[in-house]
Amino acid sequence: MAVDPIPVDLLYRACDLTQFTFDTTAELEELPGLIGQERVLDALKFGTGIKRYGYNLFVLGPDGAGKHEAVTRFLGTVAARQKAPSDWAYVNNFQAPNKPIVLEIAAGSARALKEGMGRLVEELKATVPSVLESEEYQNRRQSIDEEYRERQERSFEALREKAEGEGIALLRTPAGFALAPVHRGDGQEGEVLKPEEFNKLPEAERKRVEMTIQGLQKELADILEHIPGWEKEHRGRVQKLNSEVAEKLVEQAMRDVRARFDTMPAVRDWLATVAADLIENIAIFATPGDQQQQQAMLAMQAMVQGQTVPFGALNPLRRYEVNVVVENNDLKRRPGSSPWQAEPVVDAGGYIGGGAPIVYEDHPTLQNLVGRVEHIPQMGALITDFMLIRSGSLHRANGGYLLIDALKILREPLAWDALKRALHRRKVVIESPGEFLSLVSTVSLEPDPVPLDLKVILLGDRYLYYVLSNADPEFGELFKVAADFDDEFDREPENDILYARLLAGLARKEELLPLDKSAVGRVIERASRLAEDAEKITTAVRPIADLLHEADFLARRYEATRISAKHIDEAVDAQIARADRMRERSLEMITRDIVMIDTEGSVIGQVNGLSVLSMGSVSFGRPSRITARVRMGMGGSRVLDIEREVELGGPIHSKGVLILSGYLSATFLPEIPFSMSASLVFEQSYGGVDGDSASSAELYALISALAEVPIEQGLAVTGSVNQLGEAQAIGGVNDKIEGFFDICMRRGLTGDQGVLIPAANVKHLMLRQDVVDAVERGMFAIYPVERIEEGVELLMGKPAGARGPDGKFTPGSVFALAEARLAAFAENQRRFAMRPADSNGKK
Template identity: 40%
Template sequence: MDQEQFVLTPQQLRPRTNLDALAFGNTSEIEPLDRIIGQDRAIQAIDFGIDIDSAGYNIFAVGPAGSGRTTVVRQFLEQRASLRPAPQDWCYVNNFRDARYPQALALLCGESKVLRSEMDALIVQLRRDIPMAFEGEVFEQRRREIILAMQRQQMMLYQELEAYLRERSFTLIRGESRMVIAPIAEGQPLTDEQYEKLPDKVKTRYENFRPEIQEQFGKTMRLTRQLERNGRQALEKVTRDIAGFVVDQSLADLMSKYANTKVAEFLTAVREDAISNAQNLIAPAEAQPLLLGREAPRDRFLENYRVNVLTESQTCDFAPIVIEDNPTYANLIGRIEHRAEFGTMVTDFTQIRAGSLHRANGGYLVVEAKNLLSNPLAWDALKRSLRSRQIKIEEMVSFYGVVTTVSLEPEPIPLDVKVVIIGDEQLYELLYTYDEDFAELFKIKAQFVSQVTKDAEILEDYARFVAGLCRKEGLLHFTRDAVAYVIDAASRLVEDQKRLSTRMAQVADIIREAAYYAQKAGHNLVEVEDVRRSMMERIYRQDHTAERYRETIEDAVIKIDVQGSHVGQINGLSVIQALGWQFGIPSRVSAQTFIGRRGVVSIDREVKMSGPIHDKGQLILSSYLEACFAQKSPLSISATITFEQLYTGVEGDSASSTELYAILSSLAEAPIRQDLAVTGSVNQFGQIQAIGGVNAKVEGFFDVCQRLGLTGTQGVLIPSANVQHLMLREDVVEAVEAGKFRVYAVDTIEQGIELLTGVPAGEVDEQGNYPEGSIFARVSAKLEEYRGLLEKIAQQTNAAPEKALRDCAQDKLEEPPSA
């Protein structure tokens, strides 16, 4: 077999993008891109979700970070918002029937600020005009008349009572705090001592009068109190009449302006309250002391007339767009603040604060899924609001069973909002599977993809994207060849020669860094060498962990051979993920084969250091061995395989072909070249299947070989299906061009084992035999030898082969040590 047919050319390792079809010398000559690259499906879904007004058609934008999710959503919302009217303003005002339940008022856009100013002015006016009205002569004259009339009537009642008492030898003694009825003799009230010295007959006469005197006294007192009540009522009526006149004058314009609206109901309640509390403004200020620096109580009732503007549009030209970066419960639904008074936390309607749902009401709300779900209560609160179509502000303490001195239950506000949640596929699937409300509330899935097919239109879009970023951020413009190199870098991001990354945030970073190095080098335009340098510098900044690993190989702490040949030993390849960076490392895979029928045993599996996909791959290679070598008789083999000096566990099936090569080498006693490393999974028919991380794996082995010394024979075997995924680093491609390194692409185990051992695998004939000297013939011979030995042991021990083998092994263990 000609091994050269499997060698890949430098062009296959990193195809170069050709932009000759685009007529520009540098990006300053082309128009910037005005759309997102490769997200047509997501754009259509968002367009539909925004336009439809039915309930539940909120949007969940799914895709990887940097794929343009937020940008697309923002662009579409800005377009739609400009076509929708601005929403109403919302305010909270005092509920004069029960202050615990503040009332919500809706006003036309911009009117909330006006009403707030008008009510603030009304408070100032009432505070000034009401006291002035009661300082006039009219009120004072009417007050005096009422008081004098009441006093005259009371005096007449007392005079009648005194006359009544004198007729019965009693008198009325009026003190400062009470009145006493006492008997008299010779015109003078009797003391208690004098009264006791009276004859019994006289005292009896006095006592006989007491019941009717007490009744008459009580009647007089009742009439007196009635006169006082009538006087107070008369004074209150006068006060209400005058206060009513002042208040009506102050409210006339507002009542006319807001007639037939809910604001008019509020103004009516303000009128009644102001008239009822007008007396508080008449009381002398010196009789109303300040409390701990706060306003005097006589003014406090006026604060109930203020308007707490909850939401007010910045502009009345279009609907609002709110992007909530920290969607806590309070930031989303709103909150009720408290203030301390005499060591107690209290609140009122002026302490109610809006959430992002209030600000987005009538428009659009955008939140990140991970932020929303990481905040306790926020997700449930959002769902509750969307289901009920209203925003109900509740105090957070109520969810934890904490009671405050003053609590509020503001009137819920009707909700009309389109919510867009931005997240990844995993969060979407979790919510869809485990949250029964999710599918009903978020019916639109906008799927953003991470890659797009590379075609002429996309290439032009990429060039225009580079041009747009350069203009927007003031970067040096790129030459056409530099743009082509950026596109190659975008292919490397997705590890596919035929596709490009749509995670434009990552591509933008490449552009920025290349422009930085071009400017540092004093270039007028960004050249290919600047883009290449930015890529190599990025690798260098993140390559610390991989560099330490290569040092351990160079110091022979981790044993890896890159020259020579060994039986049952091969270089496998793994990918390590470290803090957003991945790199490939070679690992020695070893195999031992011996008599037995345990089959292939993975040491890593036995000690529970392997994952299920790796274990599946191991079972598949066992199936392949049986299909090839157990057609005439059962497979008589025990084999062990392991990844040497790998202590972090093994997962994935990309080493299943590598493990199979090691077993075949051990059985055939055919040395495997150590200057080659292998990756690729195998199926039950011996076909080599594609794996992930092919670029990192090839580069990882190249870096080790380069450190230990390139010989020109070193290389990597990869699946042919992975050739399209190769976008290797420039230094690897240059080494291949110089004949210092090779990459082979194979389709089958047979091709791979011949490359590794230099011996043909052999093709089975009609009798089921393999050509003499071939790898498979040597394997078959070894297996036949094992089977014969097993049968011989069975005959000697008169037991089944498996039991005979176990007994033999047990006897061996129990032999006494030799002297």
């Protein structure tokens, strides 16, 4: 059952550079799609193609896999073929100013409406004063005014003449009109009698005058009673004149804007209300400065009195403006993202266009999603109007695609529920956090909701997807399409070439030096190491991009014109060195014998186990001494896991220890009850231990303690084991091997050192070059183990033994010695149980 070391050519799979026909990646075309992600592409095609409620997407996969970039590139090709959605604008509601109206406007037309209304107001500000001051208007207005005055004067003149015939004068005083007697035929003709003079008149004359004045007062009252009616008629005629003038002016001023939007019913109806309001309030254009100042003063007085005043009251012309909240003349895509858009059109705002919008909401708060209504402090009050409505990302992505990081939106208060409400309602309702939580009592606006038709694409890891699926019943209803990114893809010649094109595109996008074929090969090898599989390449783009950035920096520092393998190697070494403090500290503690790890000699019941420590983005292998002690038990088989007893062992580690008991029970003394007590411990381990990758090492320690056969300390072990004694694959095999190699290297390689790994892990080997070199020189060895028996023979230098026809293990073998000791434990337990008790009942 001898196990040969793994050949050198299986320790590191180098990339075959002869398959590359290019000199540098500058010669390669950019990769248009994804490598090895056919499942994701099918899900994206299905999710974006189906137009049914709830078929939004959740893109799940590991961090750094380039999910956002890949989805954006895919959506770019889809969105470019779609029609640009409508523009949206808020305008004044002349009947209810606190409920602004939302207008759906053909794509690219909202700005024309806004500019048209601006020109309309400016034109009326110029034309209305000139028309109202024109000779024609003034003549017509003067005619109406003169008719009104003449009507009053004729009435008062007739009354005056009648009064004078009776010796009564009609007087106009500050308090109104008055009637008084006058002198007649006494040299003071027409002068008003003084009270004392009136009292000297004969009584009959006084009574006549009083009766005459009473009659004239009735006629005067009748005239005064008709004056409001005449004034109303006068105002009506003036209003009619102004309306006739206003209708002509407004019709002429609005001709162009009405013609431009005549095919849009909603805009056409709103323009009709604008025209009516302009005609009714044409006077605000007559003397704009005075009129607006007067209205602003009245509004401020109302605010001081605590009344709710819209912001537009301070500027009456503001109500004719248009608040464009979404404009889709060009595809809304912020500068700096990937150049995936076909035939992009750059507008003055720096956006790139050509179809349906693709919006990534980097900060998905409630207001950033559904929009907000802003307020302006004025005279101690918060005021607002429709021009202070701001759109959210749901508005801007309407008719297209909205990308959101799932974890970010879940971290924001109220945002997740707001998104679900919008998707359920299929409309966007602007909500204020303060009003939602009843924290703000300020009267605000109630804007019309915007109908919603878009695809929301959440991006997150798998754990978050499964948590939401289980914890939120609405999640499955709203996000029915999962696009699951693979962590890796097959390392095959055709995929190597595709990966080279991926690197070419990455270098162009990041403005890096081109990579030569040696650099491409080294990056592929590094991607296999990150995938922990020589037959796979990781899909994680972020660490590869970081590596290229650093290699580019080094190449430029050396004034190179291309990135080569030596730059990649130096960048990798630099990455490791920058984060190497904890690994160096661990190695130092072992080499100084502060942490006790033997790399020479042999010890009973002691083995070197291997584990991986992960700290942030850095992982390294760390050997641990595992010891086992056995003794006779009180009946049955009990393996005491000290790590579990002190709550330092996780459930998976505890499961591995229990599997050991199952293996021992099935392997030794199948017909005799066990009587063994054993303890297992990771020496000098002060942190948590989880995982079952040390279960095979623990089993070797137990067998060594039972058989009292020493284990070679120059060998370390990793791998889990099942109850059948088969070695099972584990993770982090490269780090574990290198961790033990570093200890042996610092103490000096003897040629007898090595590591035992499960045979299933051979395909995962992508070891450092110094390890490969040491193996090639015969100074270090890596053994593939399929069964526990193979490991026993390697570690203990004796045959493990096999049970023969007589039911016994091979004499002198490790298993025979272990079983013999177990049998001795059982016999001693039987004798102890049969010993008579003393007078106190004790045996």
